[in-house]
Amino acid sequence: MKKLLTVIAAGIVALSASPAWSSDSDIITDNGGVLSLRGYEQVSDINKSEAMKRVPRDQQLIDREYIQQPPLIPHSIRGYQVNTNANKCLSCHSFKNAGAMAATKISVTHFETREGETLSDVSPRRYFCLQCHVPQADAKPLVENTFKPVDSLQ
Amino acid sequence: MLKLLKRLWFIMKTPSSAAFGFILFLGFAGGIIFWGGFNTGMEATNTEEFCSGCHAPIVKEIQETIHYSNRSGVRAICSDCHVPHNWTDKIVRKVQASKELVAFAMGTINTQEKFEERRAYLANREWHRMKANNSQECRNCHEFDFMDFSEQRALSVKQHSTALASGDKTCVDCHKGIAHQLPDMKGVEGW
Numbered sequence: 001m002k003k004l005l006t007v008i009a010a011g012i013v014a015l016s017a018s019p020a021w022s023s024d025s026d027i028i029t030d031n032g033g034v035l036s037l038r039g040y041e042q043v044s045d046i047n048k049s050e051a052m053k054r055v056p057r058d059q060q061l062i063d064r065e066y067i068q069q070p071p072l073i074p075h076s077i078r079g080y081q082v083n084t085n086a087n088k089c090l091s092c093h094s095f096k097n098a099g100a101m102a103a104t105k106i107s108v109t110h111f112e113t114r115e116g117e118t119l120s121d122v123s124p125r126r127y128f129c130l131q132c133h134v135p136q137a138d139a140k141p142l143v144e145n146t147f148k149p150v151d152s153l154q
Numbered sequence: 155m156l157k158l159l160k161r162l163w164f165i166m167k168t169p170s171s172a173a174f175g176f177i178l179f180l181g182f183a184g185g186i187i188f189w190g191g192f193n194t195g196m197e198a199t200n201t202e203e204f205c206s207g208c209h210a211p212i213v214k215e216i217q218e219t220i221h222y223s224n225r226s227g228v229r230a231i232c233s234d235c236h237v238p239h240n241w242t243d244k245i246v247r248k249v250q251a252s253k254e255l256v257a258f259a260m261g262t263i264n265t266q267e268k269f270e271e272r273r274a275y276l277a278n279r280e281w282h283r284m285k286a287n288n289s290q291e292c293r294n295c296h297e298f299d300f301m302d303f304s305e306q307r308a309l310s311v312k313q314h315s316t317a318l319a320s321g322d323k324t325c326v327d328c329h330k331g332i333a334h335q336l337p338d339m340k341g342v343e344g345w
Contacts (some may be wrong), residue, residue: 079332081335085339086331086338086339091344102312
C-alpha cells in the first residue's frame, strides 16, 4: 500500500512539472519581435508566399553596377536547356554563332581553366552560364540599397 | 480449302432472297459500324495514355515545357506534333509506326539508359520528318500568316521575316528541343 502511494505521488509530480521540450519549442517558434523580410510573422506560422515575379520577354541591355558583375540576361530564358547534351545559351552567344544571331559574344575569359590555360572551347567551369548570369525580373528591391557604382560606370 | 472458296464464291454471286432495301440497309449499317470503329480505334492510338504506355520517360519531359503548361491552358499532346493531321498522311505515318511495335516487342528503348543512347537517333528522325514536310505539325497551330511581329522578340522578328518567310528555313530548323530534352547537339547545325 505504501509502495503504491509512492508511485502515485511520483506520477503526480512528474505530470504537474511542465516537460522541458514544451518550453523549448515555445522559444523556437517565437520570432522575439524581430522584423525580417517575412514581417513580424512567427517562425512556426505559414505565411502567404509572394506572387512569382515576371521576367520580361525582351528588354534593353542592363548596365553593370560594378566592374566584375556578370552581365544580366535581358530576355526570358524559359525552357532553355543547359546540360551535358546541349547549351541553348551558346547557340546564340558562342563565338561561332554570335555574329549571325547579332548576340553578345561570350567573353574570352570563359575559355580559361583555373590554371590559366586557354582552351579552344568554353572551359567546363564556365559552361553553366546560369550559375552567374541571370535574367532580371520586374521586381522592386526587397530592402533599401544605397550602393553607387564607381564613377567609370556611371 | 478450295471447296470452301468455291462455296463462298457461290454465295457471293447468288442473288439473295432478302429485299433489296434490306440488303442496302445492311451495307450502310455495316459501313457505319466498320468506319466508326476504325476511326475510333485510330483515335485511341492518338491519346496521351496510349503514347505514354511505352514512351513514359518522354511524356514526363514535356510537362515542364510551354506546350504542356502555360497561362492560357491551350495544349499540344504527343499526336498533335508527331502524327500528321491530314488523313492520308496520318494513315501513312500509322503504317510506318507499326515498325515501332517491333521495337517495343524487342525492348529497344525499354530502359532509361537504352533510351538515352538512342535519343539522338530518334530525335534526328523526327527533325528530318518535320523538315521534309515543312514543319506541317507546327503550322497546324502556328500559322505564319497570322503571326503578329510586333508581339515577338526583336530576334524572332528578324529570323521569321527573313529565313522563315523566304522558305529557306522551316520551324524545326531553329525550334529543336521545345518539348523534349535534347540529345547530344554536337555537329547539329546552329548549335
